[in-house]
Amino acid sequence: xxxxxxxxxxxxxxxxxxxxxxxxxxxxxxxxxxxxxxxxxxxxxxxxxxxxxxxxxxxxxxxxxxxxxxxxxxxxxxxxxxxxxxxxxxxxxxxxxxxxxxxxxxxxxxxxxxxxxxxxxxxxxxxxxxxxxxxxxxxxxxxxxxxxxxxxxxxxxxxxxxxxxxxxxxxxxxxxxxxxxxxxxxxxxxxxxxxxxxxxxxxxxxxxxxxxxxxxxxxxxxxxxxxxxxxxxxxxxxxxxxxxxxxxxxxxxxxxxxxxxxxxxxxxxxxxxxxxxxxxxxxxxxxxxxxxxxxxxxxxxxxxxxxxxxxxxxxxxxxxxxxxxxxxxxxxxxxxxxxxxxxxxxxxxxxxxxxxxxxxxxxxxxxxxxxxxxxxxxxxxxxxxxxxxxxxxxxxxxxxxxxxxxxxxxxxxxxxxxxxxxxxxxxxxxxxxxxxxxxxxxxxxxxxxxxxxxxxxxxxxxxxxxxxxxxxxxxxxxxxxxxxxxxxxxxxxxxxxxxxxxxxxxxxxxxxxxxxxxxxxxxxxxxxxxxxxxxxxxxxxxxxxxxxxxxxxxxxxxxxxxxxxxxxxxxxxxxxxxxxxxxxxxxxxxxxxxxxxxxxxxxxxxxxxxxxxxxxxxxxxxxxxxxxxxxxxxxxxxxxxxxxxxxxxxxxxxxxxxxxxxxxxxxxxxxxxxxxxxxxxxxxxxxxxxxxxxxxxxxxxxxxxxxxxxxxxxxxxxxxxxxxxxxxxxxxxxxxxxxxxxxxxxxxxxxxxxxxxxxxxxxxxxxxxxxxxxxxxxxxxxxxxxxxxxxxxxxxxxxxxxxxxxxxxxxxxxxxxxxxxxxxxxxxxxxxxxx
RNA sequence: GCCGGUGUGAUGGAAUGGUAGACGUGACGGACUCAAAAUCCGUUGGGCUAAUCCCCCGUGUGGGUUCGAGUCCCACCACCGGCACCA
Numbered sequence: 001x002x003x004x005x006x007x008x009x010x011x012x013x014x015x016x017x018x019x020x021x022x023x024x025x026x027x028x029x030x031x032x033x034x035x036x037x038x039x040x041x042x043x044x045x046x047x048x049x050x051x052x053x054x055x056x057x058x059x060x061x062x063x064x065x066x067x068x069x070x071x072x073x074x075x076x077x078x079x080x081x082x083x084x085x086x087x088x089x090x091x092x093x094x095x096x097x098x099x100x101x102x103x104x105x106x107x108x109x110x111x112x113x114x115x116x117x118x119x120x121x122x123x124x125x126x127x128x129x130x131x132x133x134x135x136x137x138x139x140x141x142x143x144x145x146x147x148x149x150x151x152x153x154x155x156x157x158x159x160x161x162x163x164x165x166x167x168x169x170x171x172x173x174x175x176x177x178x179x180x181x182x183x184x185x186x187x188x189x190x191x192x193x194x195x196x197x198x199x200x201x202x203x204x205x206x207x208x209x210x211x212x213x214x215x216x217x218x219x220x221x222x223x224x225x226x227x228x229x230x231x232x233x234x235x236x237x238x239x240x241x242x243x244x245x246x247x248x249x250x251x252x253x254x255x256x257x258x259x260x261x262x263x264x265x266x267x268x269x270x271x272x273x274x275x276x277x278x279x280x281x282x283x284x285x286x287x288x289x290x291x292x293x294x295x296x297x298x299x300x301x302x303x304x305x306x307x308x309x310x311x312x313x314x315x316x317x318x319x320x321x322x323x324x325x326x327x328x329x330x331x332x333x334x335x336x337x338x339x340x341x342x343x344x345x346x347x348x349x350x351x352x353x354x355x356x357x358x359x360x361x362x363x364x365x366x367x368x369x370x371x372x373x374x375x376x377x378x379x380x381x382x383x384x385x386x387x388x389x390x391x392x393x394x395x396x397x398x399x400x401x402x403x404x405x406x407x408x409x410x411x412x413x414x415x416x417x418x419x420x421x422x423x424x425x426x427x428x429x430x431x432x433x434x435x436x437x438x439x440x441x442x443x444x445x446x447x448x449x450x451x452x453x454x455x456x457x458x459x460x461x462x463x464x465x466x467x468x469x470x471x472x473x474x475x476x477x478x479x480x481x482x483x484x485x486x487x488x489x490x491x492x493x494x495x496x497x498x499x500x501x502x503x504x505x506x507x508x509x510x511x512x513x514x515x516x517x518x519x520x521x522x523x524x525x526x527x528x529x530x531x532x533x534x535x536x537x538x539x540x541x542x543x544x545x546x547x548x549x550x551x552x553x554x555x556x557x558x559x560x561x562x563x564x565x566x567x568x569x570x571x572x573x574x575x576x577x578x579x580x581x582x583x584x585x586x587x588x589x590x591x592x593x594x595x596x597x598x599x600x601x602x603x604x605x606x607x608x609x610x611x612x613x614x615x616x617x618x619x620x621x622x623x624x625x626x627x628x629x630x631x632x633x634x635x636x637x638x639x640x641x642x643x644x645x646x647x648x649x650x651x652x653x654x655x656x657x658x659x660x661x662x663x664x665x666x667x668x669x670x671x672x673x674x675x676x677x678x679x680x681x682x683x684x685x686x687x688x689x690x691x692x693x694x695x696x697x698x699x700x701x702x703x704x705x706x707x708x709x710x711x712x713x714x715x716x717x718x719x720x721x722x723x724x725x726x727x728x729x730x731x732x733x734x735x736x737x738x739x740x741x742x743x744x745x746x747x748x749x750x751x752x753x754x755x756x757x758x759x760x761x762x763x764x765x766x767x768x769x770x771x772x773x774x775x776x777x778x779x780x781x782x783x784x785x786x787x788x789x790x791x792x793x794x795x796x797x798x799x800x801x802x803x804x805x806x807x808x809x810x811x812x813x814x815x816x817x818x819x820x821x822x823x824x825x826x827x828x829x830x831x832x833x834x835x
Numbered sequence: 836g837c838c839g840g841u842g843u844g845a846u847g848g849a850a851u852g853g854u855a856g857a858c859g860u861g862a863c864g865g866a867c868u869c870a871a872a873a874u875c876c877g878u879u880g881g882g883c884u885a886a887u888c889c890c891c892c893g894u895g896u897g898g899g900u901u902c903g904a905g906u907c908c909c910a911c912c913a914c915c916g917g918c919a920c921c922a
Contacts, residue, residue: 213917216839220918227922244922257922300920326920336922344836345920415921535916604846636859638848642841643915650847653859656874663874700849703858710858713875775854780903782854806889820902826853828902 003662005626009735013112021755022066022117024073026508026521033070034525035062036504036564038533038541039077039124042103044088047110048608049616049634049646054532054570056631057640057698059116061530063731064693066117067759073525074117075507077124078104082496083161083177086427086459096427096459100127110618114627115734117755122510126499131506132429133450134516135498138548140432140443141555147193148421150441154261154286155420157185162461164189166420166495168221168540184286187465190431190492192419194547198222199412200561201546210567211641214538221539223415228399230408232256232337233311235318236271238264240310243332243413247402248394249339251383252360254350255320256310257302257336259329260285265305273306278323285325300326300349312337313407314384314398324349332413341366342373358382361391419544421495426459426468428493436480436487445481453493467491500541501548504528504563516557523559531564542567568696571643573634574605575614605645616646628733629655635698635732657702658736660709661729664722665743671718678721680769681711686762689728698732705729719744730754768824775826776801778810786827794821801827 016022037058040051062074080100089096104125111118124131142148156165160180164187169176194201202222205215227245234240240256258265260282269275281303302324309318326345327336340350340357347370350357357366363378364371376392385401386394402408422431432444432451444451454475459468469491470476480487502516509521533542549563579597581590582604593601600606608615621630633654638644669675674682685708692701705728712721723746730737734755741747741754768790774797776784784806788797798819801807807829814831821827 213839217917220838223918223921225921242922246922324920326922328921331921338922343922345922348920413921415918538917636847645847647847647860650860657859659874699847700858703849706858773854777853777903780853780901785854818902820853822853826903828853830902 001666003659003736005628005658005736008739009113009115009627012735012738013115015738016115016117017112020121021753022072022074022119023121024075024119025071026524028071030069030071032073032525032529033062033065034073034527034529035065036075036507036528036531038537039079039500039503040107041082041084042078042080042100042107043084044099044103046103046106047618049573049618049621050608052114052618052630052634053573053637053640053644054534055111055114055116056634057570057696058530058532059631060635060693060698060731061696063117063734063755064690064759067727067730067755067757069758072117073122073507074119075122075124075510076111076116076118076120077122077503077507078107078126079496079500079503080104080125080127081428081494081499083163083425083427086425089427090460095455097127100125113622114618114631117734122507124503124506124510126429126503127427129450129452130513132499134506135429135494135502136432136444136449136451137446137516138502138552139429139494139498140446140449142192142551143433143443145551145555147196147551149191149193150188151191152186152188154184155187155189156182157187157465158182161425162463162465163424164420164422166497166540167417168419168543184288185465189420190422190433190490192421192547194419194544195414195416197547197550198224198414198416200550201416201543204546204550204562208562208567209565211569213535214542214567214569217535217538218543221416221543224412225414226410226412228402228408229333229411230313230337230402232313234264234268234321235309235311236268238267240264240321240335241333242335242337243411244337246339246342246395247398247408248380248383248386248389248391249342249360250312250314250337250398251386252339252341252358253312253314253319253337254340254356254358255322255338257322257324257327257338257349258305259327259334260323260325261329262323262334264335265323268305268308271307274303277303278305281323288325300324300345300352302326302349302353304353313402313405320355322349322353330417331415340370342371344370344372346370360386419547421498422490422492423495424465424467424492425461426453426456426493428495429453429498430469430493431490433490434478434480434487435490436482436485438485439480439482439487442480442482442487448481451489467493469493497541497544501545502552504531504545505549505552505558519557519559522557526558527560527562528564530566530568532568532570535569538569569641571639571641572607573616573637574643574645575608575612575616576646577601577603577606578612578614580604605643608646616648621651625651625655626658626735628658628736632658632702632732636702638699640696640698657706657709658733660713661725661733662736662740664709664712664717664725665740667716668722668744669716669718671720672723673718673720674724675715675718675721677715678708678711678717679766681708682721682724683762683764683767686724686728686760687764687767690759690762693731702732705732724760726754727757727760772824774824776804776807777826777828778807779830780828783807783810788824791824797821797827801829 035058037054062072066072085096085099089099156170158165158175158180160178170182175182202219202224225245228247229241229243232240232242272278302322305321308321310321312319338346340346341359342361359366360383361373361378362381377390380386380389380394399410430451430453434442436442454472456468456472476489476491478487478489505517508525509517512518545563550561552558553561579593579601581593581601584590633651636654685704688704689701722744726737726740737754770790771787772790773785773787775782776786784804786800786804788800813834815834816829817832818830
């Protein structure tokens, strides 16, 4: 009988559709397990092979958890608002809602084709008004708690998307989505005060079971630094607050720098002798794009403010004030004290403008370079009352002195900025706010939610930076909810990240029309036990959703301060590089490729992309080999956390393995017990598979199953052996497992599907053979192997070792100085010549 | 510059300080077949060799610790990722 994967997979998918064995039951008495994957963005291209990797892994985990007796919530949904859909709609003249509907249908078909054990009754779609009603509701709560505000400020503007971007969406000065140049533009935007939560977002990472690189990246991004805020005076009498991490170096301050946008610069302009020079510099600085601003190793530029000076509060000395764009208006106070002796940037600036450099920490040569001490035990010099103290002691001493003088205090600063939350695009959640000339910004009453996105004729973005919705005058003009007078709606929409910031909560209670999620459902399911997703979301979705969850915790919607107990991440799937030098024979061709493609030509595997034509479509793989082979291969491909390379050839190996499993049915003896010969390998494999799945080491779990099957072929097997194999295989290849389970008769006799059978248990005592081959080393080098009885005592082992012909030969004329015996593993003999 | 990570056969990748290369792909040899595919069995790190006997070498490089190092320590090289004029 042949393994007809096509028919088998259809058959079982239909059965699951009917009997719904994957439904999660809120409130059930079994222990709960909430496994979460990042819901996909339903693009027109459909699933690519990057999706099945995390999806299959979590499916395997969830299937195993069910067999272990857990009540499992494994949901799926669609993050369907966003630019690609809108752009596709513009190009093809189809309404985004139609595009979305079609794409979701296609994704659903593909996901079902792969046999995932999602609870399909809980599907969430972020573009559904019943869903985004609650996204809008959360926004209103943020607004009511002072965490949403409208502000005019320079924002990142993507020249291609014609839309503002959050800082998190700008990567190396370009738009993370389309790669176009990002410029700074002065715009009035809705902002979310994520900075209010910066401290908690850092602190609470400690207790979470997140992989380290996620924690590190979030900490990097939030960028906490501790120091002091100090008020310097200007000769005009104005206060100039600055932030420094090194208050100990204040005696080394020889000038100050303000950012070009600093408010005091505007205020002082009439007093300045060189006002023209100053305004010219401001103009240049303002016109720079993010890319230009962050260019490496660029020269320090700046302008001295002539007519105003600063005063160093520790010694009363007057110092010059400059403006320079190396000081950022958005960090700290937008002004710094400059200590050129001990800060590289200040040093470069001082050299360029010929400013004095004072050494205040001993140990370097400040004329040659800034001395930035690596440890804090260096000693203070030229620093008045700090002289002789170590840096470690000088920092608190100075901080204390500043506080006593009333001119400074300890302060923590963050790199994290508030979240720019509005987008000048159509396909997003409308922001439920109204602007009234009398009352200002007024939130829509909750009773009017959802504020439904209206149908418009054209969703083209506009060059003037207004949302397409602004042209919908019928919709825009409304009554003020406060005074009833004429008012206008906000026409910007929410960013892509809004809907995904809380979707995992909606899965817990997806059909609730009274609340975002009921407290009871949330208390039962929350927090998510295991969340797997891409590293690219670490400082986007993952950070945003932690912020929203903390806010929801503060207002009593959820019962834990963190949404996800555990976070893991998968590596990317790479495809064949068509321009790889290894693909050609001659030197000339190789040189030509290197010339044309540079370093890319040297890489055998690269990111899959349409332009390279190396994209693998899961539909094709399933058609050729079946879903179970696809699932198995994507799990076997390599270390889950690392990037892996797709190989059409290697897929066959997974298919071959499933064929071998299937073909075992013909030769299995009709005996429900394990065969004696296979007992040990079976128990070892149960242990290995059980532990490896929990650690996401799917590749080695599958390798162990392959080893076991190889043993079955070598030893013969019983139906009992086979049934254990089926159970262990069922999370990976569920369709094949169910069919084999039925055919081997277990289901017929008990009415239980493989997936409903308890997960096999192993017995340590049965795991080992009665005989063991161990290594014999002489002086640490392997010289022979011998077979010993399991757990033999040292004397017996040495007897066997000495009886070995080769060892005996090596021992001729030698005496044993030392023997090292590792039980059931190895013997190491240290020899020296006999006298 | 700072912070992480990685480096193992032709190839994807395995190895709680204890027989390096599990498992898979590819290649080679054999069985079955008129033949091919599929399947099954075997071989497959390099050198030396008549030999699947010995011996030597071998996990990016150079040192070290240890009876024993892919694994631990020190220094370096290469690649990948994150942050970056953040005071």
